[in-house]
Amino acid sequence: MNAQLERQRIEQAVCGDKEALEALLGSVQDLVFNLSLRMLGMVADAEDATQEILIKVMTHLSSFRQESSLSTWVFCIAVNHLKDYRKGMFAQHPLSFEMYGEDIACGRERDVADLSGGVDKALLERELKLSCSNVMLQCLSPEERAVYILGTMFRLDSRIAAQILETTPEAYRKRLSRIRARMADFLREYCGLSGTGMCSCKRRINYAVATHRLNPASLDFSNMEPCRYEELIGYIEAMDELDDLSQIFAGFPAYRSPKHISDWIRNMMAGEAFSTLVCKEETK
Numbered sequence: 001m002n003a004q005l006e007r008q009r010i011e012q013a014v015c016g017d018k019e020a021l022e023a024l025l026g027s028v029q030d031l032v033f034n035l036s037l038r039m040l041g042m043v044a045d046a047e048d049a050t051q052e053i054l055i056k057v058m059t060h061l062s063s064f065r066q067e068s069s070l071s072t073w074v075f076c077i078a079v080n081h082l083k084d085y086r087k088g089m090f091a092q093h094p095l096s097f098e099m100y101g102e103d104i105a106c107g108r109e110r111d112v113a114d115l116s117g118g119v120d121k122a123l124l125e126r127e128l129k130l131s132c133s134n135v136m137l138q139c140l141s142p143e144e145r146a147v148y149i150l151g152t153m154f155r156l157d158s159r160i161a162a163q164i165l166e167t168t169p170e171a172y173r174k175r176l177s178r179i180r181a182r183m184a185d186f187l188r189e190y191c192g193l194s195g196t197g198m199c200s201c202k203r204r205i206n207y208a209v210a211t212h213r214l215n216p217a218s219l220d221f222s223n224m225e226p227c228r229y230e231e232l233i234g235y236i237e238a239m240d241e242l243d244d245l246s247q248i249f250a251g252f253p254a255y256r257s258p259k260h261i262s263d264w265i266r267n268m269m270a271g272e273a274f275s276t277l278v279c280k281e282e283t284k
Helices: 003-014 018-040 043-063 070-083 097-105 121-137 142-153 158-165 169-190 205-210 246-250 259-270 272-282
Strands: none
Touching: 003 018, 003 043, 018 043, 018 070, 018 121, 018 142, 018 259, 043 070, 043 259, 070 142, 070 158, 097 169, 121 142, 121 205, 142 158, 142 169, 142 246, 158 169, 169 246
């Protein structure tokens, strides 16, 4: 969506044009879903958070002064919401690099029988690889996670990322560098994708099934439509430089948000809930 059309639709949406509002929400829902997925680690949690964030975007649109792009403004809302999100699985069961490393090093996968259920092993290996990348991010604190995801997966220009995180570009770059170093140390020791780590997705398939981290009957990542992060953000002026190990995360795909989120937007705006939400915001 070009800047002129974006401004026009914002003005129309603020004046009550449901079609314009639906178009605006649709233009940012993939961005919000992918940020939520990386921040929370689970598809179901990301879907719930995406809906909550889109409601915030909808009900606060009249306060958007258009001093930045709509995407940057949405990022600000989403990051603040997700840093404080306490309903997700990993908020209830926090993870750390030490815990995750111990789980990999323990070798328990050697004692697990074949639990693939006849599903193609290559498909299960890919699903585990994509799932594990999200789980690994949960070893960072919410604030560290936001910095790492914006810089490594969305690859935002440091000026834009700093604006979203309410810091300076210099402070953001320094923090991103430190977090990347921590992640790189873990990858070198434990992740087979680094070329040196002890872990192998192929070897851990059955263990992942046994510990309910992988369900051969429901492959969330394989069932989603992949896309590129560049498709979600059209205003990047300069992509952030990546070190070799950060390329592991940057190389994983982004995803189109599930169709039922688009359906939810449409149904929500057609029902009484839409009027209630808008009226509630107008009375604040």
